[in-house]
Amino acid sequence: MSAGRQALLALAHLRNGHPYAQLAAGFGIGTTTAYRYITEAVDVLAALAPSLADAVRAASRKAFVLLDGTLLPIDRIAADRPFYSGKHKKHGMNVQVVADPSGRLLWASPALPGAVHDVRAAREHGVIDALVGAGIVCWADKGYQGAGGTVRVPYRGRWETLSAGQQAVNRSHAKIRALVEQAIATLKSWRLLRKLRCSTTRITSLVQAVLTLHLASSE
Numbered sequence: 001m002s003a004g005r006q007a008l009l010a011l012a013h014l015r016n017g018h019p020y021a022q023l024a025a026g027f028g029i030g031t032t033t034a035y036r037y038i039t040e041a042v043d044v045l046a047a048l049a050p051s052l053a054d055a056v057r058a059a060s061r062k063a064f065v066l067l068d069g070t071l072l073p074i075d076r077i078a079a080d081r082p083f084y085s086g087k088h089k090k091h092g093m094n095v096q097v098v099a100d101p102s103g104r105l106l107w108a109s110p111a112l113p114g115a116v117h118d119v120r121a122a123r124e125h126g127v128i129d130a131l132v133g134a135g136i137v138c139w140a141d142k143g144y145q146g147a148g149g150t151v152r153v154p155y156r157g158r159w160e161t162l163s164a165g166q167q168a169v170n171r172s173h174a175k176i177r178a179l180v181e182q183a184i185a186t187l188k189s190w191r192l193l194r195k196l197r198c199s200t201t202r203i204t205s206l207v208q209a210v211l212t213l214h215l216a217s218s219e
Contacts, residue, residue, distance in 0.1 A: 001029065001037065009034065010041035014210055017191035042202075045209035055098055055107030056130045064137040065106065066099040066180035067127065067144065067151070069118035070187065072111065072207070075197040083200070085114035087143075093196070093203050094121050095187070103182030104218070108211045110204040118143035139177040186214060 001009070009027055012018055018026075024034035050058075059065045071085050071092035083091045093111035096118070100106055109125045122128050122144065131138050132149035139152050147153065154173045155166040162170065188194055190210045196203055 001027070006037045006041060010038045010045075010209075011213075013038050014042070014190055014192050014206070014213070017194065019197075039202075042205050042209045045212045046205040047208075049208035049212045050107060050215065052107060052109075052126060052130055056134050056136065058106055059098065059100070059131075059136050060134050062100050062136075064101055064139060065131070066101070066103070066177055066183070067096065067122065067131075067138050067140040068099075068177070068180040068184065069094050069096050069121055069143065070184045071095075071114055072188075072193050072203065073195050074114075074200065074203070075195070082113040082115050088114070090114075093200060094118070095207055096121050096125055096127060097180065097183050097187065098127070099180045099183035101179070103179035105183040105186045105211070105214060108187060108207050111200070111207060113200075119145065119147050122147065139173065139180075141177060187211075190214075 005027065009023060013023055020034045020038070021031050024031040027034065071088045071090070072095055073090055073092045074083060083093070085092055085094070092114040094114055094116050095111050096109035097105065098107040109121070109127070112121050112124065128147050128149055128151060131151070135150065137150050137152060140147065142154055142156065144151055144153050145156060152173070154170040155162055159167065187207070187210065192206065193210065196206070198206070
């Protein structure tokens with residue numbers, strides 16, 4: 001296959017989530033060959049994805065950033081507890097997303113098992129320290145309670161126990177951080193990421209490849 005056909009093959013896999021056997025039949029090649037071509041293309045694209053340092057430099061030109069975690073569902077059984085998210089009640093991989101004030105995707109983290117909570121994931125990836133070091137204000141939900149630094153989270157407590165002022169702050173906070181859902185929707189518009197059936201060791205490369213393609217198309 002030409003380089004162009006190989007690129008099209010990888011794009012079809014990432015965008016539409018077609019399995020290797022189906023793609024192999026459509027492109028007139030063997031399943032093993034399809035897997036090899038796609039893996040090679042994904043690895044090349046993943047290597048071009050922006051690092052956290054790159055994202056922080058881009059974010060430093062923004063008024064603030066939005067941070068949230070999303071669960072990428074995976075095909076696992078009940079015994080695989082490290083991948084089970086109690087919040088979402090399903091197996092998956094935790095990916096942290098950083099977006100600009102308009103909800104545009106700036107960065108997506110490596111994938112961690114779904115049982116990892118958002119604030120722990122953000123700390124493990126160094127997101128919080130990087131934002132604090134650059135003096136960038138970040139808006140996040142209650143899953144980041146205790147993050148500290150420049151991370152802004154809503155007031156804790158039941159709605160009826162909060163003061164009128166705290167309720168007003170939480171309403172404003174929710175309106176601002178809701179825009180991060182656009183970035184998450186952008187990531188999941190690539191159908192492969194809606195239900196992953198590959199090895200969990202490959203998911204980070206897939207996410208990074210999608211990030212590279214998205215940022216290239218939005219320039």
